[in-house]
Amino acid sequence: MNLFLHGIGDLKTTPEIDVTDSLKESLKNKVNIVLANPPFGKTSSDIITNDEKKAKQLGYFFRNDIWTTTSNKQLAFLQHIVSMLIPDGGRAAVVLPDNVLFEGGAGETIRKRMLNEVEVHTILRLPTGIFYAQGVKANVVFFETKRITKNPSTKDVWFYDYRTNIHHTPRKNPLQFESLKDFVVCFNAGNRKKRKETWSIQNTAGRWRKFTYSEIIARDKANLDIFWLKDNNLIDLENLPEADDLINDIIENLESALANFKTIRDSIS
Secondary structure (H helix, E strand, O other), X not given: OHHHHOOOOOOOOOOOOOOOOHHHOOOOOOEOEXXXXXXXXXXXXXXXXXXXXXXXXXXXXXXXXXXXXXOOHHHXXXXXXXXXXXXXXXXXXXXXXXXXXXXXXXXXXXXXXXXXXXXXXXXXXXXXXXXXXXXXXXXXXXXXEOOOOOOOOOXXXXXEEOOOOOOOEOOOEOOOHHHHHHHHHHHOOOXXXXXXXXXXXXXXXXXXXXXXXXXXXXXXXXXXXXXXXXXXXXXXXXXXXXXXXXXXXXXXXXXHHHHHXXXXXXHHO
């Protein structure tokens, strides 16, 4: 219904829209590009698995093209999206919550497999306040499939921090295209090999920074939840924001933490 209301799909000149659980089956015809914002929130009651024994249990569905069993919907969709792409040169940009970047267990397994088998080249840290659901902390993860070799497919991961000291609200100060113009320039889609960091020892306020594969894989659980900018609200005590802004930030952080705890709870239940 939402797709139809936004003019996507008329059952005549555009592709059909199927009402189904897309996680349960592999995509037969691989695609070149995937742009996705998988569902956030509660985990699915149905679990995809690459374990044939588990697949015989009620509520499990066997997929031989995923890396690990998980009830976390975001991690399941991430594996599904990788499987949808052509094996060499498939590109994706996926909106994912913070817990995908740091969660252990299946999350760690998936991050390590992605870093090795897919080129995870860019992570855009999005600010809070751009979704109507309060406290949502999300990122856009950009990656590209490569031919599997002995060496890791990911050489460097570039981070753009558009969260620290950035404030948006859906109504009063919504995220606009102009908000991300600097990121678009830094991304340098025409030639990613010629990217240049804006962060340096001399310019610690730069929002665009590179981390090598070795640096990331050495982090606990291959944690990709990386920050380096100083939060002005915490540093400059003489220039605190308005009380309402502080309260809203606290509420967003608490709600985000609660959502992450619920995801972890559902993953182990």
